Amino acid sequence: MNEPVATLPAPMPEINPETKPFWEACAQGRLLLKRCEECGELHYYPRAICPFCMSAATTWFESKGQGSIYTFTITRRAGGDYARATPFVLAYVTLDEGPTMLTNIVTNNPEALAIGQRVAVVFHAAGEGAALPRFAPA
Amino acid sequence: MSIRGKAYIVGAYEHPLRVAPHHSLAQLHAEVAKGALADAGLSKNDVDAYFSAGDAPGMGVISMADYMGLKLSWMDSTETGGSSYVTHVGHAAAAIATGKCHVALITLAGRPRAEGMQTGTGVRPYFLSAPETGFENVFGITVVGMYAMAARRHMHEYGTTSAQLAAIKVTAAAHAMHNPNAMVRKLLTVEDVLASPLVSDPLHLMDCCVISDGGGALVVVSEAVKKSLRREGVKILGHGEAPKHLMGGRVDLTYTGARFSGPRAFAEARVTPQDIDYASIYDSFTITVLETIEDLGFCPRGQGGPFVAEGNLRAPHGKLPWNTDGGGLCNNHPANRGGMTKVIEAVRQVRGEAHPAVQVKDCQLALAHGTGGSIGTRMGSATVILGKENA
Ligand SMILES: [Zn+2]
Numbered sequence: 001m002n003e004p005v006a007t008l009p010a011p012m013p014e015i016n017p018e019t020k021p022f023w024e025a026c027a028q029g030r031l032l033l034k035r036c037e038e039c040g041e042l043h044y045y046p047r048a049i050c051p052f053c054m055s056a057a058t059t060w061f062e063s064k065g066q067g068s069i070y071t072f073t074i075t076r077r078a079g080g081d082y083a084r085a086t087p088f089v090l091a092y093v094t095l096d097e098g099p100t101m102l103t104n105i106v107t108n109n110p111e112a113l114a115i116g117q118r119v120a121v122v123f124h125a126a127g128e129g130a131a132l133p134r135f136a137p138a
Numbered sequence: 139m140s141i142r143g144k145a146y147i148v149g150a151y152e153h154p155l156r157v158a159p160h161h162s163l164a165q166l167h168a169e170v171a172k173g174a175l176a177d178a179g180l181s182k183n184d185v186d187a188y189f190s191a192g193d194a195p196g197m198g199v200i201s202m203a204d205y206m207g208l209k210l211s212w213m214d215s216t217e218t219g220g221s222s223y224v225t226h227v228g229h230a231a232a233a234i235a236t237g238k239c240h241v242a243l244i245t246l247a248g249r250p251r252a253e254g255m256q257t258g259t260g261v262r263p264y265f266l267s268a269p270e271t272g273f274e275n276v277f278g279i280t281v282v283g284m285y286a287m288a289a290r291r292h293m294h295e296y297g298t299t300s301a302q303l304a305a306i307k308v309t310a311a312a313h314a315m316h317n318p319n320a321m322v323r324k325l326l327t328v329e330d331v332l333a334s335p336l337v338s339d340p341l342h343l344m345d346c347c348v349i350s351d352g353g354g355a356l357v358v359v360s361e362a363v364k365k366s367l368r369r370e371g372v373k374i375l376g377h378g379e380a381p382k383h384l385m386g387g388r389v390d391l392t393y394t395g396a397r398f399s400g401p402r403a404f405a406e407a408r409v410t411p412q413d414i415d416y417a418s419i420y421d422s423f424t425i426t427v428l429e430t431i432e433d434l435g436f437c438p439r440g441q442g443g444p445f446v447a448e449g450n451l452r453a454p455h456g457k458l459p460w461n462t463d464g465g466g467l468c469n470n471h472p473a474n475r476g477g478m479t480k481v482i483e484a485v486r487q488v489r490g491e492a493h494p495a496v497q498v499k500d501c502q503l504a505l506a507h508g509t510g511g512s513i514g515t516r517m518g519s520a521t522v523i524l525g526k527e528n529a
Contacts, residue, residue: 013272014265023272043386045273051386071294071391073286073338075278079260082278090283090338092389099387102515104277115294132276 219510248473
């Protein structure tokens with residue numbers, strides 16, 4: 001029973017001065033992560049202040065946009081813009097660089113997804129100066 | 139310095155309504171306050187400390203102090219989601235132990251049903267000014283979806299099954315049969331739960347808690363005040379609290395903040411999980427219970443599935459009699475916040491006032507645990523351990 005996946009909405013994310021570079025990069029098809037120059041750790045979601053050592057010396061770098069599914073769910077009931085997109089896949093993806101991020105998996109066959117499956121980033125335009133980083137089976 | 143034995147719960151009240159279209163929110167808070175004070179044998183003029191969380195209207199503690207005409211020397215608006223009221227019990231005991239107050243009132247109330255709120259499957263607003271909002275809400279997260287992802291990961295790592303999760307609902311339903319106010323009053327089987335629609339797989343509709351209006355309140359007092367009352371006091375023996383979150387991207391959804399709050403509560407109470415006669419454990423979803431019993435040390439990590447499937451949560455004779463009021467899964471989850479009712483049922487058990495069919499014989503020690511927020515992202519966890527006056 002492979003229900004077709006309706007087109008996912010791509011709402012404009014909440015952008016603030018701290019996260020603007022991340023969303024602008026997404027609009028250009030690049031996934032950025034933050035690295036701390038003090039302790040060397042990577043983190044996600046991106047912050048100006050490192051969540052591991054509180055250093056302000058955090059810098060952007062580009063992720064290869066590849067990873068594997070940490071966990072996922074096929075959402076069959078939702079509200080708002082997503083009500084008519086069901087069933088859709090919500091997931092955590094662990095990037096090859098280390099951090100795990102919340103996202104959607106774009107697929108026509110959600111029943112075939114599995115934890116550990118390889119995925120790669122795709123970008124869905126979300127209006128002026130932003131795009132949503134989603135993932136598709138690699 | 140410890141709160142052990144420094145304060146007592148002497149009043150507890152659960153609102154009997156489960157849908158309240160004809161009440162205001164402030165009115166519900168005041169009704170449960172009145173009920174708990176009457177249970178304690180105290181009046182509102184005795185109250186010198188008031189605790190409420192994000193469910194209180196307007197400016198919270200201040201608006202409700204105005205509404206109820208309270209004169210206070212201690213105020214606490216600690217907001218940790220549905221666990222807030224468990225947290226408040228610990229904070230009230232700490233304030234009493236340091237002499238800052240003597241009679242603390244804690245209230246919870248809400249009317250999500252009357253307001254037609256889409257609780258579990260609604261999509262969060264895209265603009266909330268929280269640091270995480272932009273990175274989560276745009277992907278269509280729902281409350282059920284986030285818990286479902288924790289459930290799937292637990293299944294992947296430990297072999298937990300949907301049937302094992304269903305056993306938790308089945309136990310809650312069996313207990314709720316004895317509670318005339320419970321929302322679900324129907325014996326359920328594992329097959330019934332598995333046959334209910336998948337909301338966000340692997341979670342079915344029946345893996346979810348009820349949605350209810352109403353509320354509850356508690357009164358916590360000093361030993362001196364307790365001695366002046368007729369009611370037997372329920373002694374506060376220990377408390378622990380902690381946030382647990384996504385750790386900068388080092389995500390692990392197989393455990394909850396109970397792994398941090400539990401040991402603190404047990405250490406303060408100077409007891410072990412094996413000593414606990416009854417446990418109220420937060421049950422927003424079946425997976426919440428399963429992960430929490432592992433985190434609190436009631437069974438080894440990863441063994442929650444077999445533990446619940448073997449009937450250990452059944453009252454009164456299981457190894458860990460649990461949520462004997464039917465819990466959030468079948469009785470009541472007022473304001474989408476289950477921490478208050480967890481403490482109230484633990485108080486009933488220690489007082490020997492639970493329904494006779496589910497009352498644990500000679501219940502000396504009870505635990506109440508709350509999980510606020512989401513086990514799929516970030517949560518506030520709180521554990522309290524309660525006992526008889528001579529415990
Ligand atoms: Zn750092």
